[in-house]
Amino acid sequence: MELTETQRQELAEAEAQRHETRRPVSPGLEAMLFRPLPVLDHGFVRVVDYMGDDSAVVQAARVSYGRGTRAANEDRGLIRYLMRHRHSTPFEMCEIKYHVKLPIFVARQWIRHRMANINEYSARYSILDREFYLPAPEQLAAQSAVNRQGRGAVLEGDQAAHVLDLLREDATRNYDHYLEMLNEDAEGRVIEEGRTGLARELARMNLTLNAYTQWYWKADLHNLLNFLALRADSHAQYEIRVYADAMLDTVKAWVPLVHEAFRDYRQGAVTLSxxxxxxxxxxxxxxxxxxxxxxxxxxxxxxxxxxxxxxx
Amino acid sequence: MELTETQRQELAEAEAQRHETRRPVSPGLEAMLFRPLPVLDHGFVRVVDYMGDDSAVVQAARVSYGRGTRAANEDRGLIRYLMRHRHSTPFEMCEIKYHVKLPIFVARQWIRHRMANINEYSARYSILDREFYLPAPEQLAAQSAVNRQGRGAVLEGDQAAHVLDLLREDATRNYDHYLEMLNEDAEGRVIEEGRTGLARELARMNLTLNAYTQWYWKADLHNLLNFLALRADSHAQYEIRVYADAMLDTVKAWVPLVHEAFRDYRQGAVTLSxxxxxxxxxxxxxxxxxxxxxxxxxxxxxxxxxxxxxxx
Amino acid sequence: MELTETQRQELAEAEAQRHETRRPVSPGLEAMLFRPLPVLDHGFVRVVDYMGDDSAVVQAARVSYGRGTRAANEDRGLIRYLMRHRHSTPFEMCEIKYHVKLPIFVARQWIRHRMANINEYSARYSILDREFYLPAPEQLAAQSAVNRQGRGAVLEGDQAAHVLDLLREDATRNYDHYLEMLNEDAEGRVIEEGRTGLARELARMNLTLNAYTQWYWKADLHNLLNFLALRADSHAQYEIRVYADAMLDTVKAWVPLVHEAFRDYRQGAVTLSxxxxxxxxxxxxxxxxxxxxxxxxxxxxxxxxxxxxxxx
Amino acid sequence: MELTETQRQELAEAEAQRHETRRPVSPGLEAMLFRPLPVLDHGFVRVVDYMGDDSAVVQAARVSYGRGTRAANEDRGLIRYLMRHRHSTPFEMCEIKYHVKLPIFVARQWIRHRMANINEYSARYSILDREFYLPAPEQLAAQSAVNRQGRGAVLEGDQAAHVLDLLREDATRNYDHYLEMLNEDAEGRVIEEGRTGLARELARMNLTLNAYTQWYWKADLHNLLNFLALRADSHAQYEIRVYADAMLDTVKAWVPLVHEAFRDYRQGAVTLSxxxxxxxxxxxxxxxxxxxxxxxxxxxxxxxxxxxxxxx
Structure with a gap:
């Protein structure tokens, strides 16, 4: 995750700004705003905006419960009740927006969650960064023998080195050929005057699935928790789980009561047939x-x- | 729209609070926050929270366009371009939440817009207010002779008076019988000790469709504009249009550039086959x-x- | 549920038709097609069309599992595996369409399930039938003392009779006044020549919430099961549960293996925190x-x- | 699009089957069922199932219009009216399911249409086919000088040959390395006994974006038309447009009246600000x-x- 000088400056400016608002504020999340949380070798997750806090969940639920319950329940109890009984609509009243940098094969899993808003960096218009995911040695796992979608023992020695060489060389070569076909460098400057470059929407097909892309991703708290229940879980592929884990930290800072209820009634819960x-x-x-x-x-x-x- | 003393106090407190935030702020909308805009005889719309502003649309679009366009376009031009070409995803990056009080027959039209989050006051749990919509004299329209879903001339004289009498008497009587069946008054106090009240989830069926309900309604800016394109329109039924008109005012205060583009490319636009x-x-x-x-x-x-x- | 002669004839024609198709067919559901299953005093549910069967779930899952698993699993085991692990997308590949007649207060609960397609009979255009739901004596329950959204003991004797009288008289009177304001009878014939009728979109507001409406409702199997998990459940209000129960019968006839898995892993399952x-x-x-x-x-x-x- | 012997047999069996059904049937679409329509060099689109026809749109609209309109409108006029006024819900009552084989970079565009159901072949479980998209010579376009997302003149001679060489060599090499890392051939047979293969979920990241994937894709007619309005359009990238064009042919065979209205009121229409x-x-x-x-x-x-x- 190497930021350009311009990006660093933009982040610093965003972090420095202070406004007055009448809206509810989540102090825990304000402290994390805009800062990229590093994920994998070049990726990150950072919160760009949010709406609501624990009390917004309570407030919405009480419209649907009405005045009678107002006194009877206190906030924590009500939030736990809602989580336990899967009353999802009050959680939809909070919203969060992330900026994420992630490998394309992770993006392809992630986007299967349809109940979210997305703006992705477009390789039809723009040139992708020269960055690709290479697994850390301890992640170079063999196919599991017992679980068709799991990982087994970690590859070691020459074999591991060979796999890493292949991944690095293929991604690098394909990226260099991508620029060559475009006749542009990574900053969009023409390489060879007078030569015509291939259309960007075509040249991108030469990139590998571990190339990094980025997007704005926005979801309400209910759908975010559904995402995290699946992806911040031991059955999820490691490369998406680390993003979910980072996001779970932002949820904890943002809506601590909801996070606690999620941990007890979703993450730590089991279903018996x-x-x-x-x-x-x-x-x-x-x-x-x-x-x-x-x-x-x-x-x-x-x-x-x-x-x-x-x-x- | 008569607020109880408690409600008035809660509103005043909400309006008085000031927080510091790093998030972008829409000054125009901050000034309107929490205040009920009166609609119809007892209804209102009030903004309860929001996320993003004009620049959030631009920021999201530029992730998908990438660095190349950053300098070339200025914000207004980009927003107009996006609106004109129906690039909807950047508008999904803004979110707004309303508290609305509205007659049930209006709520039944409104809820057909599925791309929104809703928490409605529940008559299974709570007692509805003693308020029903009675059209103003100039809204007492006859069935249109040419348009099956439109209104014709306004009823006058005795006939108008008779219709209003029927509406008022039937709504009032049915509400009173509703309380009688519940054996509770509008504040939930038992009317006659020792008599058992009918379950709330049953008694509510005696209410008329002009009884008022209320809900929290939250949508992203793209879906809100779709709602307004249909409902802040001369073809919409008057009783929902007045809500949409009030909401359009909040959009103008919130995202003035988006509002201007919406006016030019959606509201004032025509489609030719x-x-x-x-x-x-x-x-x-x-x-x-x-x-x-x-x-x-x-x-x-x-x-x-x-x-x-x-x-x- | 009294059908007009025309409606009876249309149903008979629909049932009598036979076509040849290459599409998969569910014999169990074909036998139920078009026939109204009576619900409550005037309501019904009937299947109008469907797409897919048990094998469509398997087929879709195997695209996502690929050739390797093709031999290893048999259909029932795979369906149970998918249900147990909440792999929902294969269930989305089946679709069903119902025609439902139901009281408006039930429709208001039902429509909160947003992931469905709906066309409702419009009282802006047309006149509603003279039919309203009156609870059977054993459903005239008091408010539960322990559960804010539940029912307690059944009302009896004079009190029950009085409640039923109120419900019947208010609904009938309001309906009669609705026609009077329209200056039309239930078949749309003018009552009094020369008198102008109130617009339909206005007059309908005088109806009570136990008046019957009807709609076409279409959902995929995954979302239908979510609906049934909530509504064919002892916590659901009786008046919507009886609709869900009738629909569960159609699911059993349509996709017997999915139905069995649903019973074991959803309906009969419990979640432990x-x-x-x-x-x-x-x-x-x-x-x-x-x-x-x-x-x-x-x-x-x-x-x-x-x-x-x-x-x- | 080379099918294996097994696949060919499965298709032949599916096509040969005949069932009796009471459901409405679209004769035009029945004739196309199951047959792959070739798209690009190795891709295809084929209809796997469908529900409803032109008359289903009419039937649903008439529930919402009610008996009064039944006689007045004939089907074609009503469908054109609905299309022209963007009354979308009746079109949601028809559903279609496709099996599609397509390059990954096309799949990434396609999946941005969220209102659809998808089951994709999973490279976490299974090995992808050794097939990648290589543009036909007349599609090897340069970047447009005037339109940031368009194509300009076609590359020719040595330059074109060089681009094609790069695309072919990189995709082939990366695929071969993918198998080498897996230690499996394309049929899943171990290449070198005793050597451990990399997990499938990891090895796939070495593939290029022009590798082919496949999925089941299901949508209702309204959302399908939205997809086609954007993608069967001259502004869409060629590689997705050819899929949309093939699907438009299936729509024409399936619901001819809807197709005609779509052509007049959507495809051939213009919007004036x-x-x-x-x-x-x-x-x-x-x-x-x-x-x-x-x-x-x-x-x-x-x-x-x-x-x-x-x-x-």
Whole structure:
């Protein structure tokens, strides 16, 4: 994440500005505003704007509950109640906007979350930066033997070095050929006078999927939490999870009560199927149930036992 | 729009607060924040929060255009370009939240705009206010003879008085019976000790469609403009148009450049069908085209002539 | 649910038609097509069209899994896996369209599900039927004393009769006044020649919320299941639950494997918060945990004990 | 677009099947079902399923218009009316599902249309085909000098050959290295026993943006037309336009009346801003307006004159 001098100056100016507002303010998030949180080797996430705070969730819920409940509940209890019962509309009343720099293959996963607003840097108009993601050595994982979408042991020695060489050389060469076809350098200056460059919308197809792009991404708090529930999770691919982890830190600073409820009722929660519940009720009644006859597959059984802290 | 003492106090407190923020601020909208703009006889619209301003649209667009255009365009020109070419995503980067009090039959039209977040006051939990919409005399229109969804001449004299009597009496009686069934008064106090009240979720069905409800309604600027293009328009029913008109005033205060572009390229714009365009080209070439053979229906022909300021 | 002769004939014609198609067909749902399933006193749900079946879910999932898994999984297992892990996109590949007749206050709850397509009968253009919902005696429930949104004991005797009288008389009177203001009867015939009728878009505001409306409602299977998870549930208001129950029957006929997975992994499933899980792990390890110190509120504790089949 | 023997067989089976259904059928689209329409060098679009036809639009609109209009309008007129006045909800009642094979950089544009359902072939699970898009010689365009997002003259001779060589060599080499890192061939067979392959979710980042992916893409007719209005248009990039053109052919076969209305009121239509309309009214009144003082920029003036078939 190397910023140009101009970008550094713009960030400093944005951070320095102070305005007076009547709107509610989240002190925790104000302190993080505009600062890029580094992610991967060249990426970042930074909060560009936000609307609302914990109390905005409460305020919206009370319109729908009306005056009767106003006195009865205090804010934390109400937020926990809403999270637990998946009353999602009050969380939609907060909004946040990020500027993100990320590899294209991560962007392709990310964009599957449709309930968000996006403006992406366009390679039809502009030239992409000469930056590509190269995994850190400890992330150079083999295909998992047991999980079709997971990672296994880390590659080592010559093999790891070879893979990194291929990734670096291919990305670099393809980027250099991209500029050559454009007949422009990374700052848009003509390389060879008199030679015609290929259209940008075509030349970009030579780039690799680990090239970095960037976008403005805006979502309401409910949809952001849905995104984080999936992506700040051990089943998510590492390269998107690190973005989600950084965003989770901004949520904690922004809406601490919502963050706590999210941790207890979403991140730390588990769902038991009808069959799993029957097994748990059996255990609670002193029985010693077994996989056979439980209606659970072996895999579900193993998962349930792991959940309960038992040997499968 | 009669506020209780408590509500008046809450509004005054909200208006009095001042915070420091690094976020961009719209001075025009800050001045309007929290104040109810009266609409119809008991309704209002008030801005509760917002995010972004004219420059947020520009900033988002420039991520997607990239550094090359940064110098070339100035903000107003870029915003007009985006509006004209219906590049909608940069407008999605601004967000606004309203608190609205409105008759239920207006709420039923309004909610057809799905791209918004809503928290409505719930009559399952709470008791609605004793307020119903009664049209002003000049709004007591007859069914239009030519337009199935329009209004004709205004009713007058005895007939108008009779209609107003019916509306007032029926709404009042039904509301009183609603309380009677609940065995509660409008403040939720038991009317007759020892008598059981009907469940709120049932009793509400006795209310009329001109009873007032209220909600928090939040949308991004793009979807808000879509709403206003349809509802702040002469074809919209008067009772929703007055809400849209009030909201348009808030847009003007909030994002003046966007508002100006909206006026020129959406509100004041017309669309010509392929056949209409052919007629206009004929006129521009000095011909004197007629409806017969134009491919336009009589109605379309009349509309085109009206657009052009000609006799049909 | 009284159909006119014309409507009866249209239904009979629709049911009688047979076409040849290359598209997949759901035999179970074909048998139910077009037939109104009666709901409440005058309402109905009927399937008007559909797209896809169980195998469409599998087919879509296998594009995203690719050739490797093709042989390994059989359809039922894959559908259960997708449901369990909340992989929602394959379920979005099936679509269903209903024609529904329902009271307006139910329609107002229903429409909060935004991820659907709706065309509602418009009272701006047309005259509504003379039909309103009157609860059956066993549904005339008092407000619950413990649950702000629930029902308590059933009203009886004089009190029940009185409530029903009020509901019937108010709805009838208001409807009659609606026609009087329109100066039209329910079939749109002028009542009194020479008198001007109030515009339909205005007169409708005199109707009560138990008047019936109707709409076409279309959703994909994923969003339909979200709707059913909330509305075919004991926490939903009775008057919308009976619609959801009827729709659940159509889902069972349409996509039996999806229906079975929905029952096991959504309807019959429970979610344990982080704190609840800790309690359950304690029980599984032989401990006898108590509410104090568990991090659970009394209400959550009671719920957990009920889930486990234990005394609280 | 080379299909494997298995794929060819699956297609033949799908095409051969015949079922009986009560649902409406579109004969024109039935004839195209399942058949891949070739697009670009290795891509295709094929219709996999559909729901509804022209009459479904009419049927839905008439619920919202009610019985009164039933006799007055005939189908074609009503569909044209709806299209002209942008009444979009009746068009949402039809649905279509495509299977598409397309280059990744096209997929990245396409997916910006959020109102659709997608299941994409996953390179986390599976190995992509050894196919990449190489522009045909007449598509090897230079960057436009006047339009930042357009194409200029076609590259020729050595330069064109050199660009094609770079694209082909880079894509091929990167794909081969992708397999080498995976230690698998394109069919998933291990290349070198005993060597550990890199995880698929990582190796894919070495692919170029002209590699082909595939997905199931489903949308309702309203959102499909929005997609086609933007993408089957001369301003769209050629590589996505050819997909949109093929899809437009399927729309014509499926809903001929809707297609005709779309052509007249969307594709062939133009929008005049408030200022443009003033100029046109001037011309219609016999004046000879000029750019100065018109409120139009030079670019807008040129566009208007071109629209009117006049010299700028």
């Amino acid at each position: 009808a069959q799993m519940l029957a097994v748990v009720r059996g255990i609670a009644a002193g029985a010693d149930p077994r996989q056979e006859g439980s209606g659970l597959s072996k895999r579900e059984w193993r998962e349930l036992m792991a959940m309960l802290g038992r040997e499968a | 392929a056949q209409m365009l052919a007629v206009v080209r004929g006129i521009a070439a000095g011909a004197d085209p007629r409806q017969e053979g134009s491919g336009l229906s009589k109605r379309e022909w009349r509309e085109l002539m009206a657009m052009l300021g000609r006799e049909a | 982080a704190q609840m899980l800790a309690v359950v792990r304690g029980i599984a390890a032989g401990a006898d945990p108590r509410q104090e110190g568990s991090g659970l509120s009394k209400r959550e504790w009671r719920e957990l004990m009920a889930m486990l089949g234990r005394e609280a | 408030a200022q443009m309309l003033a100029v046109v009214r001037g011309i219609a009144a016999g004046a000879d307006p000029r750019q100065e003082g018109s409120g139009l920029s030079k670019r807008e003036w040129r566009e208007l004159m071109a629209m009117l078939g006049r010299e700028a």
